[in-house]
Amino acid sequence: MPLSFQILGHDEGSSARLGRLATAHGVVETPVFMPVGTRGTVKSLTPEELAEHGAQIILGNTYHLYLQPGHELIARHGGLHRFMGWDGPILTDSGGFQVFSLVYGGIADEIKGRRPAHPQNQQGMVTVTDEAVVFKSYIDGSRHVFTPERSIEVQKGIGADVILCFDELPPFHAGQEYTAKSLVRTHAWEARCLAFHRRTLGGEGLSFTAPNSDQALFGIVHGGVWPELRRESAEYISGLGFDGVCIGGSLGGDKAQMREVVDMTVPHLPDGLPRHLLGIGDVDDLIEGVARGIDMFDCVSPTRLGRHGTALVREPAKRFKLNVANAANREHTGPLDAWCECYTCRRYSRAYIHHLFKAEELLGIRLVSLHNVAFLLQLMREIQRSLAEGRFGELRREWLHS
């Protein structure tokens, strides 16, 4: 077994659970937040900093790593763990999300009502058939073909401990009919991913030596915002024999709808498998996700916010965000957040970090990125502790309504 998942306890007042995920590169306590290292680095941070601040598992993006430096190069260098110097567990996505984000815009854009990041790229960037997706590289415009099998093959080169099925990301505005059709295609792709994964467990037929022979494969539940489709998908995916289940696809137009999607999906998932809510990482969404029975989260937001000088703070009235470049912080001698125990908060004043952003110094990005990642990791440890001590409901109230 490449992966074992043990549930250590349930919350009485919600669907939250405390668990332990054992992977080929070590144990992960759940519920867990995993920082995202898109291109083989959690932006601006070292593996040591992540480990010292309690990161237990990180996520890499197959699409980006496939284009640069390439999965075969990573395989030749002993896999992503060795290449980037992170010895702990790694999860890779399938590349599907990024490929389709080029056309439709990402889920984050949808939830926030933004336009896709690269609207000029929408025309001719991606062609989808039941067999394959043909897309152009965002780096040099070169043409690439991804099939479910190819996605798994690429992920075997990268060598993460948990890999994901290749799926279609339908656009948010897709109606129920399109979403139902897309679901059929995605289900077929996921079955193909599982079959290919099983055929190549020992590295048979691959063009490279697979660096990690203990990979777990997670399925992804789709179905947009429609309860019947989510139920159908949850039951189908749960029955295929994956090592875990993700909730993916379109999660709706706002946070409320996203939570409804989780609520309509989780009851149809088996208790015994770990559940990963893809791409979600706001403070309130983490707590509410845990309350709904989610075990795993990932999001680029801590480092993305960090690059723009937005620090996470324990202040629900401010939506947990502080703009450190704001003039109010110019002379502030306190830390970014008084609750946070990270290196940045132990060592530096808001005034200094404010100065770093005014002066456009890289250290500012680094310090706020580290803080944001550490802040979410500390929150997850608090959540775990509250679950162990039977006071998760209390934590939920304190964090969200204080």
Add this chain to the structure above:
Amino acid sequence: MPLSFQILGHDEGSSARLGRLATAHGVVETPVFMPVGTRGTVKSLTPEELAEHGAQIILGNTYHLYLQPGHELIARHGGLHRFMGWDGPILTDSGGFQVFSLVYGGIADEIKGRRPAHPQNQQGMVTVTDEAVVFKSYIDGSRHVFTPERSIEVQKGIGADVILCFDELPPFHAGQEYTAKSLVRTHAWEARCLAFHRRTLGGEGLSFTAPNSDQALFGIVHGGVWPELRRESAEYISGLGFDGVCIGGSLGGDKAQMREVVDMTVPHLPDGLPRHLLGIGDVDDLIEGVARGIDMFDCVSPTRLGRHGTALVREPAKRFKLNVANAANREHTGPLDAWCECYTCRRYSRAYIHHLFKAEELLGIRLVSLHNVAFLLQLMREIQRSLAEGRFGELRREWLHS
């Protein structure tokens, strides 16, 4: 005494000497290289990383810190040491170099035959009289006046352990006549700096509480490339009663001329004062500078090169530089440099760092900047050890002619 300098030994085959500089924030072994933290941060690095890699003293730039965040803010926050979290010795320059670089271009530009970085800024940016320099901020175009007294006052707000006199930087192409006139002005300014420094030793008359009452003041020898002027300046500055002496001003058009300038200056400096060669930090220049009796060096090059993916390596034939983004490093499993003991070289392959630069990841800048700074610090420790063991000549040959 804010500073004491002890010479521990002389090299037999050169003018090199081994020493120890005691400042208000600790001891510095010389010959020393000081990393430059222009805006209160050695770009992309933390104070811990600097200390772990052997940095003993760092340099801050008064011009930049005066404009952002301002010396009075720094003073209110307890001085630069506390503001940036570096407890060791700090040296600040006077701001003169940067003010005049806006008009004439920097010494680095001159040595390398480059045009000034901001030629559009040359007109109307700076007005110089014997009394003061009026300049416009590179940030917002606002008008500022620096006098020798004002420069010292600003440096008292910043609170470095060693501060420098305000001087005029004549353009490289200035002839002997202009340089001689400039020398008179600079000498008068330096005497005013020293007088103001002595008047305000206890913080009298300053608009803020001075964070460091143990500041040492270094004079700066000018005179361009003319032996008579250098001699005159060395003798005049040495006689004023400074705590140390810098070699500044125009150092000529190439490395050979820069070494000639050092050779024509050092014999006229007193043995007992520490000697700082301003703004020089190439590997060969450090070794040759030490051989000529220099005790202190500073340069932005390690972090500037790091941002562009150029790593220092122990290869004289390559002028000690490696472009890590070069395709030759794409699959290179070795470290940036086999001799170097820094974090980057202990942990990462050239292939990974190559990837980080290809992917434009901030961690790449960080890792190469750290390596470059650490490389020079390790070189200086080797130089100190060789001086202590009487084999500096051997080191010089090994490094420069192997």
